Amino acid sequence: MKNLVVLSGAGISAESGIPTFRDADGLWEGYDVMDVATPEGWQRNPARVLEFYNQRRKRALEVKPNRGHEVLAELEKHFDVTIVTQNVDNLHERAGSTHVIHLHGSLFESRSSIDESLVYPIDGWELNLGERCAKGSQLRPNIVWFGEMVPLMDVAAQLASSADVFVVVGTSMVVYPAAGLIDYVPIDTPKYVVDPKLPNLFHIPNVVGIEKKASIGMEEVLAALAANIS
Numbered sequence: 001m002k003n004l005v006v007l008s009g010a011g012i013s014a015e016s017g018i019p020t021f022r023d024a025d026g027l028w029e030g031y032d033v034m035d036v037a038t039p040e041g042w043q044r045n046p047a048r049v050l051e052f053y054n055q056r057r058k059r060a061l062e063v064k065p066n067r068g069h070e071v072l073a074e075l076e077k078h079f080d081v082t083i084v085t086q087n088v089d090n091l092h093e094r095a096g097s098t099h100v101i102h103l104h105g106s107l108f109e110s111r112s113s114i115d116e117s118l119v120y121p122i123d124g125w126e127l128n129l130g131e132r133c134a135k136g137s138q139l140r141p142n143i144v145w146f147g148e149m150v151p152l153m154d155v156a157a158q159l160a161s162s163a164d165v166f167v168v169v170g171t172s173m174v175v176y177p178a179a180g181l182i183d184y185v186p187i188d189t190p191k192y193v194v195d196p197k198l199p200n201l202f203h204i205p206n207v208v209g210i211e212k213k214a215s216i217g218m219e220e221v222l223a224a225l226a227a228n229i230s
Helices: 010-014 039-044 046-062 065-077 089-097 154-159 178-184 216-225
Strands: 003-008 081-083 100-102 105-112 118-123 137-141 165-169 191-194 207-210
Touching: 003 065, 039 046, 046 105, 046 137, 065 081, 065 089, 065 216, 081 154, 100 154, 118 137, 154 178, 165 216, 191 216, 207 216
Parallel strands: 003 081, 003 165, 081 100, 165 191, 191 207
Antiparallel strands: 105 118, 105 137
């Protein structure tokens, strides 16, 4: 089967009821992003950071995948689909997608504060002070914060370079390094970009822009790909 690589962002989860990244005033659900999404914020007040992510995790468990997620899962019947997501929720997996790479980490994992290779699943929605890794350090959310490296970018770039079809859904393509993934895609590869506010696509060859929300736009992508599905 052909390789279909997807870059997904906050827009696809927003339709399910998960708030998007942050407001223009720098607040994230009432929190200053520098207090809850940086290593420095963690050092200053780990309890505040844990509570912030506990509430996000609780909310993520209350919502359901939408049609955009479902279409991506259905495409596995016809393509070798890999989803590279900037989202930390598990809605792609809950919709049935089986190969999901979380560039910015997972809301449902914790990791050691001193050894990032020690990663643990979170059962339920709470991660609290006093919960420690095998080496005795406090567990933190397994999230890539501002100022930290994105360890899976090389993997994502390699996947993009081997894509037979490339789909971007629910992202404005302004947050790097993820936004640069489309530049790794071969020139002759068909590309689809789905978002209510399309970015400038003039520099991208063989691209179709669909200026709609994910649940509707992905149906159009499915229809466009149907002609090539044998």
